[in-house]
Amino acid sequence: MAAARELTSSTISADLAEQLSQAIIKGDIAQGSKLSEPELARRFGVSRGPLREAIVRLEGMGLVTRQPNVGARVIRLTVEDVAATFAIREALEGMAARLACSAATDAELADLQALLDQHEAELAASGDGHYADQEGNYDFHNRIIRASHNEQLISLLGDELYARIRMYRQQTADHRTDPRQALREHRMIVDALVNREADLAEMLMRRHISRSQRLLEVYLRESVG
Amino acid sequence: MAAARELTSSTISADLAEQLSQAIIKGDIAQGSKLSEPELARRFGVSRGPLREAIVRLEGMGLVTRQPNVGARVIRLTVEDVAATFAIREALEGMAARLACSAATDAELADLQALLDQHEAELAASGDGHYADQEGNYDFHNRIIRASHNEQLISLLGDELYARIRMYRQQTADHRTDPRQALREHRMIVDALVNREADLAEMLMRRHISRSQRLLEVYLRESVG
DNA sequence: CTGGCCCATATTGTCGACAATATAGGCCCA
């Protein structure tokens, strides 16, 4: 369960939203479990006011569902939800890649290439380091999303969608993605960006995401049933 | 400014969120204006507790921005924002059309065709009825979105994106979309759905949205500058 | 006269308490 440490972002409500979302993503607060306001308020040492505001935020992030006069429950991830989330992700990140083709600065593209070089080095060194524990993967996708320079898109993917995606990853042990294959696909995407080939970049990104979706779904079906 | 009527959805907070979002979309609460909690609480005859929760919801919808210890302001729509919003809309509704190709039931497709028949009749009757005051247009898009049977996509487009889109439409007098052209494009999209041609449906939907984006941007540039 | 500091004021953030609704358990009756 969640501890009671703080982050102090000048407002308790924002801190609580951050802590609770992380706890849900990591699975410290179990799927389907009820968020009891008195219990959480006591544990975090705050009143119910800011806690309720944080829960409203969680609902907006799609991490909990609420019923009036009943309360909030953590969402329960189903195989269908994975498909739904990844369809959205495919559409939005594909668009991000397209936009990045026009909007990305040369510096951003250089950073992307440097990042992949680093990943390649790490991969060669650690043999099979799971591609930097997935964090490198997130970093790559995040940079392309930011390179779209579309603030709404950045916030939509960052605040809402990736919360659920991280939740899948964190809570489903591991998924059999080949780091070398992922790196190859990342390379191809960056090449398309560098050459400013919008159609190609979007298509490659969509295929890349679609592939990782299939891998995740295969794993879910054979593990959960 | 906003009145003080109610909708009674069993919780004040939800009612307030609904009322405030509508007021912002219609422009009753001006762009860039500050949402004063004491003033709104007094006007609606409620305490600041549920009001603050409603404001958090509005922030999640992207209708207001908040600064800690300062307050919430209604977003200000810029020409760049239109482009950003429509890029997201194009990606998501394109995906919705694609998904609807597999997921839509025959009944849903029949309803869509009936809807377009009705639109055609109204158009022929009223000569130039602006395609049912845009509501018919929203209805068409909404049905396709729902036909995707992707709950997350439905909620994302319905709760967040369409709030901003309606805000553009409502607050920019009129935009010179040709109702007959729109109807033709709608027909083509539905034909693709009926024939279950996913690639074509997505492409047509994206072009349809992209076109309406360009029309709106032209209008904004020559009216606002 | 202008710029910066300081204080009064208003607004936001947080809290504890009350009201209203849902939930669980026992009790009554068939």
Added chain:
DNA sequence: TGGGCCTATATTGTCGACAATATGGGCCAG
């Protein structure tokens, strides 16, 4: 013994008040 009602309890929703922070205006120095 089983099912339904009803009450006791706990939880959610709402309120008013207090604390902390930002805002605006006046005052003083240069």
